[in-house]
Amino acid sequence: MSNPILNGSGLAKHFRSGDKDIEVLRGVDISLAEGEFVSIQGESGSGKTTLLNLLAGLETTDAGEITWGEHVVSSLKINSLAKRRRGFIALVFQSYYLVPEIDAISNVGLGARIAKIDGDWRSRAESLLERVGLEERKHSLPNTLSGGERQRVAIARALAASPKVVLADEPTGNLDEGTGDGIIALLKDLCLEEKVGLILVTHNNIHASLADTKYHLKDGLLHQTS
Amino acid sequence: MPWYIYIALRHLFPKGKRFPFFTAMSITGVALGVAVLIIVPSVFNGFQAEIRRNLADAYGDLRVEARTIINNHRQLTETVLAEEGVKRAVPYAHGMVMMQYANRPTFPLVQGIDVSSDEELDTVASHIVEGDIDDFYDDSVIISTGIATALKLRVGETAMIYNQQLLEQLTRDEVPLPREVEIAAIVETGWYEVDENTVLCTLRFMQELYGLGEGVHGIKAYVESGYDADKVANSLNGKLGIDFWASSWRFANREMLAILEFENRMMFFLLFIILIVSAFSIMSSLLISVIRKTREIGVFSSMGATASQVAACFCLQGVVIGIVGAAFGFVLGFSLIGVREEITSAISNFMGVAESMSEFYGFAYLPIDVQSDDLVRVAILAIIISTLAGIVPAFKAALMKPVEALRSE
């Protein structure tokens, strides 16, 4: 396999809640190759979201090292990471988090604009919306779209930033089974087409089994499953 | 357009959204503040300009006076006229007399007018509401509307004038004989103090009444436009010697003018507080917006937005509210100024005070003086204050940690 595009080794994270320490991660190793599809499962509260946040550079690690491409980023300040995230990492959330004041195409375009992707953001957004099957709804506001449609807009927005890695945290958590299956298939295909690495956190065994590599997070450690 | 400007505008004016309530409220706050800051100083300035004009009109631009009666006034007038910037100079004499008509007495101030000066006559003629300046000669007088009303005097009728010399005659057991004068015209200046109680006669007649001989009380001078009455008076004082002194209308009325100036500053300061109040309303509505959009801010950072871009996004909303609010404020302010007559007459009718305005302020209409540097000052202030109001929410947004923002419910 080629060099990992994203790598985390020995990642540890604890939280203080009141006077209790919660050891959420205790030495997690994970690596993602270019265009690879990795799934992570685990019980609620096992630390899956925490792990994604560490990998995305949204939260500091207690111990361990994270590299994006060739760069070690775990030693950098959170604020200085914002610019590095551009064109490298994009996130997809369970609750979509679209900007409610602007229409679908503008939401998608925002991904390209914030990441400062060269070229016309509008045509890029348009072709991505077409790719996720929503070219008819490009001028619809988020609150007029169904949950599945919103998530497709969010996926298009993530890819509009031309990332190397997409981190998706339970993207089908709010959707019914059929819609969820469609979303995962779309996400997988798009990432494959664009050679984008994908880490998918999911509770759904079938979705997890579509991945090249499957992990299970338990007791603060990541285990590979077959 | 950078994305954060775009988002700032969309936050304020959402696409396809009904009425952007928060935005409208904030803009209304600024607009009202700006409108008040335009209207009130303009009315104030208008009043004050009117008062200044009347003060200067009544006094002349400057006067040369002496401790005693001035006998060599021709020579003095020449000296004053020779001064650079002096347009014309005329002698005057003034004093109080008793005027009687049909057993009604009144005690007007009499001003002696130099009828050899066409400008003096023209000035008087311009205020005549009844009668003719051509009937004005040594045995006739011009009265103000206040006296005409008080004595029920008409043009062409004859009144009696008792002067101080008659009193002296009485003490010598002589029989005092009042002077009979014909009313040549009635004048109205719009300046209450003058209109209430003034009689104009010829300088010669005044000299007779007061037993001045050839003497006068002083020289009234007018300066050419572009010259400062204060400076001309100063320079004259250097040449007149110790028996005479020149003072400008501004110097003569300095207490009054200082009060006006002080009023102006206090008023602007007090009105300024209105803008501060609207700044707080902007700040609170932007803070609410930041809190409502906490997760959105987290998403922006996760997409690669820097803290300063996030800050700019919210700060700009304050700027836009300031600009739009100031624009609406200008429109509102000038519209209200445009219909001020209707507003004041409506208020007068409602409260039954139609007459009192001219009594208290000396003029019957609402004067307006809009000063362009005031306008610029108001606009800049409104925008600066709204921007400052946006800075607090902007900092709050920028300092948000992305994970916490995303985790917030």
Ligand SMILES: Nc1ncnc2c1ncn2[C@@H]1O[C@H](COP(=O)(O)OP(=O)(O)OP(=O)(O)O)[C@@H](O)[C@H]1O
């Ligand atoms: N900021 C925080 N302060 C205190 N505790 C936290 C914080 N963030 C996460 N935790 C705790 O860390 C643990 C892991 O949380 P995390 O959100 O990563 O779980 P998860 O695996 O994503 O769960 P779910 O499947 O329900 O989303 C939980 O026990 C949570 O309470």
Ligand SMILES: [Mg+2]
């Ligand atoms: Mg989670």
